[in-house]
Amino acid sequence: MTHVTHDNGTGMRISRGVLEDVCKRMIEITLFCLPDAFRGTIYSVGPMPDLRVVRVATGRKDGLSNKISWDSLNSSDYDPPGKIWDTYRDSPGGILEAMAWCVERQKSWTSDDPENNIRSVRKQLEGKAGEDYHHMEPVLVRKDDLWDKIPPMDAFPEDSSGKPMWEDSPCSTVAVIKIHFLPGTIKQGDRSTRIIKELSRSLGTEMLSLHARELAVEKEKKLVLERQETSDALAHEFRNLVPKIGFAYRAINNEICYLREAWENLIQEHLPGKYSKQTILEQLNTILNQVAIRNTSTDFQNEISILKEYQQYLVESFLLPQQNEMWLRQRIRPLWLSILSQTKVSKSNSAKVDQLLDQLKQSFHSPLNQEFIDKIEIIPNDLKQKWIDLAYREINRANNGIINAYIEFLESVDLEMPRKRTCLKNFGYLKALVELIPEIEEKLNHRLEELKNSGS
Numbered sequence: 016m017t018h019v020t021h022d023n024g025t026g027m028r029i030s031r032g033v034l035e036d037v038c039k040r041m042i043e044i045t046l047f048c049l050p051d052a053f054r055g056t057i058y059s060v061g062p063m064p065d066l067r068v069v070r071v072a073t074g075r076k077d078g079l080s081n082k083i084s085w086d087s088l089n090s091s092d093y094d095p096p097g098k099i100w101d102t103y104r105d106s107p108g109g110i111l112e113a114m115a116w117c118v119e120r121q122k123s124w125t126s127d128d129p130e131n132n133i134r135s136v137r138k139q140l141e142g143k144a145g146e147d148y149h150h151m152e153p154v155l156v157r158k159d160d161l162w163d164k165i166p167p168m169d170a171f172p173e174d175s176s177g178k179p180m181w182e183d184s185p186c187s188t189v190a191v192i193k194i195h196f197l198p199g200t201i202k203q204g205d206r207s208t209r210i211i212k213e214l215s216r217s218l219g220t221e222m223l224s225l226h227a228r229e230l231a232v233e234k235e236k237k238l239v240l241e242r243q244e245t246s247d248a249l250a251h252e253f254r255n256l257v258p259k260i261g262f263a264y265r266a267i268n269n270e271i272c273y274l275r276e277a278w279e280n281l282i283q284e285h286l287p288g289k290y291s292k293q294t295i296l297e298q299l300n301t302i303l304n305q306v307a308i309r310n311t312s313t314d315f316q317n318e319i320s321i322l323k324e325y326q327q328y329l330v331e332s333f334l335l336p337q338q339n340e341m342w343l344r345q346r347i348r349p350l351w352l353s354i355l356s357q358t359k360v361s362k363s364n365s366a367k368v369d370q371l372l373d374q375l376k377q378s379f380h381s382p383l384n385q386e387f388i389d390k391i392e393i394i395p396n397d398l399k400q401k402w403i404d405l406a407y408r409e410i411n412r413a414n415n416g417i418i419n420a421y422i423e424f425l426e427s428v429d430l431e432m433p434r435k436r437t438c439l440k441n442f443g444y445l446k447a448l449v450e451l452i453p454e455i456e457e458k459l460n461h462r463l464e465e466l467k468n469s470g471s
Contacts, residue, residue, distance in 0.1 A: 027061065027156075027161070027189055027222060027223075027225075027226040027229075028226050028229040028230055028233065029222060029225045029226055029229055030229070033225060034059065034071055034222075034225070035071055035072050037218070037221055037222065037225065038057040038071045038072040038190075038218075039072045039074060039085065041057060041192070041214060041217070041218050041221075042055035042056075042057060042072060042073075042074040042083070043074065043083055044214065045192070045194055045210075045211065045214055046074065046076045046083065046194075047081070048210055048214075049194070049196075049207050049210060049211075051196050051197045051200035051201070051207065052076070052194050052195065052196050052207070053075065053076050053078065053195055053196070053197060054073070054074070054075045054076070054086075054194070054195035055073070055074050055192070055193065055194045055195070056070060056072070056073040056074075056091075056192075056193045057070075057071050057072055057190060057191070057192050057193075057218070058070050058071060058093055058097075058114070058190060058191045058193070059071050059189070059190050060118055060154075060188050060189055060190055060191060061187075061189055063166070063170060063171060063172065063180075064100070064170065064171065064172040065099040065100060065172075066099065066100035066118060066172060066180070066188075067096070067097045067098065067099050067100075068093050068097050068098050068103065068114055068118070068191070069093060069094075069095055069096065069097030070091050070093040070094050070095075070097070071190075072085065073085065073086040073089065073091075074086065093114075100118075100172050100180075101172075103115050103118075104119065104174075104175060105119070105175040106175070110136055110139050110140065111133060111134045111139065112134060112136060113126070113134040113151050114151070114191060115175070116134060116151075117151050117152070117153040117188070117191045118153065118188045118191065119174045119175060119180065121153050121155055121181065121184055121186060121188055122153070123150060123151060123152045123153065123208060123211075123212065124150070124151045125149075125150045125151075125201065125202070125203040125204075125208055126146060126147070126148055126149045126150070127148060127201050127202045127203055129146055129147060129148060132146065147195055147196075147198070148195065148196040148197070148198055148199070148200065148201050149193055149194060149195045149196060149201075150193070150194050150196070150201060150207065150208050150211055151191055151192065151193045151194075152191070152192045152193075152194075152208075152211045152212055152214075152215045153188045153190075153191050153215065154188065154189055154190035154191065154192060154215045154216075154218050154219045154222070155186035155187070155188060155189070155215075155216075155219055156186060156187055156189050156219050156222065156223050157185055157186055157187075158181075158185060158186060158187050159185070160223055161187055161189075161223070161226075168182060189219065189222060190215075190218065190219070190222065192211060192214070192215050192218065194207075194211055246463055249459075249462075249463055250463055253456075253459050253463070260448075260452055260455070263445050263448045263449050263452070264410055264411055264412070264415070264449065266441070266445055267410045267415075267418065267442070267445050267449070268409050268410055270421070270438050270441050270442055270445070271405070271406060271408070271409065271410065271421070272332070272333045272334075273333075273434060273438050274402065274405060274406040274421075274438075275333040275335075275382075275406045275407065276333040277406075277432050277433070278382055278402055278403065278406050279333060279382045281391060282381065282382050282387055282391070285390055285391055286387055286390055291378060291381075292329060292330070292339075292375060292378040292379065293330055295371050295374050295375045295378055296326050296327075296329060296330050296375065298371055299326060299368065299371050299372075299375075300323065300326060302364060302367065302368060302371075303319060303322065303323065303326075303354075305364075306319070306354060306355075306358055306360060307319050309358045309359065310357060310358045315354070315357055315358070318350055318353060318354055319354060321350065322347065322350040322351065322354065325342070325346045325347050325350065326347060328342070329342060329343075329347075329375075335407060335408075335409065336379040336380050336383070336407070339379040340376060340379060343372070343375060343376055343379075347372070347375075348372060351368055351372065355368065382403075383403065383407065388403070393430070394428075394430065398427070398428060401420075401424055402424065402428070405417075405420060405421055405424055412449075412452075415449045415450075418442060418445070418446040418449065419446070421442050422439065422442050422443060422446070425438060425439045425442070426439065
C-alpha cells in the first residue's frame with residue numbers, strides 16, 4: 016500500500032464526504048462531552064512529502080440550545096487547498112505555529128494562557144493578545160497499520176532539526192483536533208485535555224478502519240478489472256485462435272478438390288476435348304500472346320501478365336462450378352475487356368474471345384453433365400453418383416459430420432487414383448481435429464464464463 020490520498024489530503028484513502036461526516040460526528044461528541052468547549056475543528060494531514068494540512072470541518076455550539084452550527088463561512092489559513100509542511104513548519108526567524116508542533120512532535124498543544132502563548136500566530140504577526148483558550152491534539156496512526164511496507168526514511172520530509180520526520184516514532188500524524196474553550200476553563204493535562212486525547216485515538220482508529228475499507232474496495236475493483244481484462248484477453252485470443260483452427264476445414268476442402276480433380280480427369284480421359292477448360296484456356300492464351308505483340312506499353316503488358324496468372328490459376332485449380340464462374344466474372348472477363356479495348360483486334364478475334372469465354376463458363380459444369388457421366392462405364396452408377404455428390408461440395412462446421420462418408424468412399428472405390436492413400440490418411444487426421452474443435456470451444460467458453468462470474 017502506498018501513502019496516497021484523495022482530495023481530502025488525509026494521506027489516507029477516505030472520500031471527502033465520508034471523512035467530513037466522521038469529523039463532524041467527532042466534533043459533536045467532543046462538544047457535548049465537554050460543557051466548557053464551544054468550538055471544534057478537525058484538520059486532515061498528509062500525504063508525504065507535502066504533509067498538507069486541510070481544514071475538514073468546524074462546528075460551533077450554541078450556548079443556550081447546545082445546537083451545533085457548522086462554520087463554513089469563517090475563513091482559515093488551512094481552508095482547501097490547505098498549507099504544505101514547508102509553509103507551517105518551524106524555521107529560523109519564522110512564525111511558530113501550534114500546528115507544526117502537533118504534526119512534527121506528535122504532542123498536544125494547550126493554550127491555557129493566551130496572553131503568553133508563544134505559538135499564537137496573531138501575537139507574533141500583530142503583537143496583539145493571542146488566540147482564545149484552546150487545546151490541539153494530533154491524531155496518530157501506527158506506521159505498521161498505515162503501510163504494508165513502511166517507506167524508507169528519505170521519503171519522509173525533514174523536521175525542524177533536519178532529521179526525517181517521525182524517525183523515532185512508530186506513528187504517523189494523520190489529523191489534528193482543535194477545541195476552543197471558555198476563558199479560564201482549561202489547563203494543560205486536565206480532564207478535558209485527557210478526554211480530547213482519548214477521542215483523538217478513537218478518531219484515528221475510525222479513520223484507519225475507513226482507510227482499510229476503501230483500500231479493500233479499491234483492491235476488489237482492481238481485481239474485478241484485472242479479471243475482466245484477463246477474460247477479455249483470453250476471449251480475444253480465442254477469437255483469433257478459432258480462424259486459425261479453421262485451417263482444418265480449408266485442408267479438408269483441399270482434399271475434396273483432389274476428388275474433383277480425379278473426377279474431371281476421368282471425364283477428360285473418356286471424353287477427350289469435350290468442353291475441356293484446359294483446352295479453352297490454351298486457346299485464350301494463344302490469342303493473348305498475339306495481342307501482346309501489338310502493344311508494348313508497360314501497363315498493357317502488366318495487364319496481360321496478370322490475366323495469364325488468373326487463367327493459369329483456373330487450369331491448376333479445381334474449384335466448385337460457382338467459384339469458377341465468380342473467378343471468370345470478376346477477374347478474367349474484365350481484364351479481357353480492358354485489353355481488347357486498348358489494341359486493334361479483328362471482329363472475328365473479338366468474337367472468338369467472347370465465344371471461348373462462354374465455352375469456358377460451360378466447361379465448369381461439364382463434369383456434372385449427365386450425358387458425360389453416363390459415358391463412364393467402368394464405375395457403377397451408385398458409386399459415380401456418390402463420387403459427384405461428395406466431390407462437388409464444401410465442408411464447414413454445419414456439415415463436418417459427413418467426413419466419414421469421404422473416408423468410406425475412398426475405402427470402397429476400386430480404382431487406381433493418384434494420392435488416394437494419402438488423401439484417405441489426411442481425411443482421418445482432419446476428422447479427429449474437427450471433432451475436437453467444438454469440445455475446445457465449449458471448455459474455453461465455460462472457463463471464460465467462470466472467470467467472468469468468479470467475482471460476483
